Amino acid sequence: MKQLIFPFLVGLACQTIANAQDSGFSEEMITAAELSNYERTSTFAEVLSVVDALQASSELLHRETLVTSLEGKNVPLLVLADPPIRTPEAARDSGKLVVYIQGNIHGGEIEGKEASLIAMREILLGDKKHFLENQIVLFLPVYNSDGNDQMTDDSRPSQEMSPLLAGQRSAHGYDLNRDGMIIDTIETAALYENVIQRWDPDLFVDLHTTNGTWHGYSLTYAPSYHTAGDAAPSDYTSEVMLPAIRQSVKEKFNLDFNWYGGFDYRDWPPTELRTYHHAPRYLTNNMGLRNRMAILSETFAHDRFYKRVHAANAFVNEILEYSNAHASEIREINRQADMRVVEQIELSAGSYQNGVQFEMVALEEPLDLLSYKYIPYIADDGSQKFVRSSEIVEIKGVQNFNAFEAVKSATVPVAYVFPADFEVLAAKLGQHGVEVSRLGQDQEFSGESFRVTEIEKQNFVQNNHRNSRLLGSFESEVKSFSAGDYYVAMNNRLANLIFYLLEPEADDGLAYWNLFDDYLERELENSTSAKYPVFKVLAR
């Protein structure tokens, strides 16, 4: 018996090794991080060389250029599909889900870049080919390409020299993850044009690393926060998809992932975990206004580099495993949201309200929080201080502030109209993919104007802006506009985005990003109030 079975087993073993060799990973496909035993992260050129090697070995990879950076780097966008896909039209015809994964929006947060390269290699030439059964996967390993290459030893101080050198957070002075509304940078403009509008991904994954609170997780996540957008894509992400992925990561890799958030250790033990912000200047939140799903991923800076890459890679793999298995469900939820948004405008625009300002609230369900333990002690000067121990403990029943509720609302109009002088505004809306038309003849509209009484400048600078909050009130008006003035109809799937961009009181709208300051300041020089130049049409 033994003699019969033994050769058979040997045969199998040989075949397995032969297959591994057939998979044909060449040295060029191994990342700089892997080759250096995680002492280095990839430069932009090293990313390109891995991408070149993958492209030369697989016909399933189609390559486009997202943007040419200010320093002249052609940032690659990689489209992985089986059979190969070269155009968005072919992607749409295939009926497959489109998933978009980006790394390095913050140039020092390098884990997503390395994990993306590894994931692409495994999908194209390794054991993850099945990810392409029901979906097309777009990878952008290095979004902030110039920031990536400005490597210094002090850009990520809490990473304890693991690796020693990492890039800079911003791209030429701009934080690309605060630019989602005003679009000051060529990167955001290119992202919207060449990814969001061109490929229309159903799921957007943004890979970061946090160096905030010392929680006890390998990775924390957040959905696109639900604000003025349709709730269903966001709710599905947070209530169905992320819990399932969290569980599979625990089962397969024994890694603990959970909601993003921080706490003040001086209130030890913490009773609240609080997340960051709902505003759509953050790209993942922006996707919610477009009826699409998004996931923010934050590996944990206090882990060693190889562990951070592993966590990011495990997350990417389990997201793609999940989205491949639930491709039609995800598409269907987003398409339903598209239809619901249009339907609501057609049925009741002018007579219902949506949120323009929001506050953070706790989810119904508290969480059991893993955290490094803090030990209070009385210092020699008599004050209470804390020291962090190396033990990770579980704190039961922590309030999870990971949702948002409207604290101020405004009426959703049938359309917005503004004068021909504001071509900058028309162009800005165009960059967001919003259709703007011009009036063919003089026309009178019934609706409301916002009378601005004060521009309240924020007392901090954010992304080179001192943001403005417009104070004032709405008043009913019948107003005449001229041929050539701009008209933005709301009966399309981007209605919630248009609303958030154009509402004068929106807490992250174009007014907040100073687009109307020059005009309004001039008007307010000689008067106690000024009319916000965008008129709301309430009656059809």
Ligand SMILES: [Zn+2]
């Ligand atoms: Zn970040």
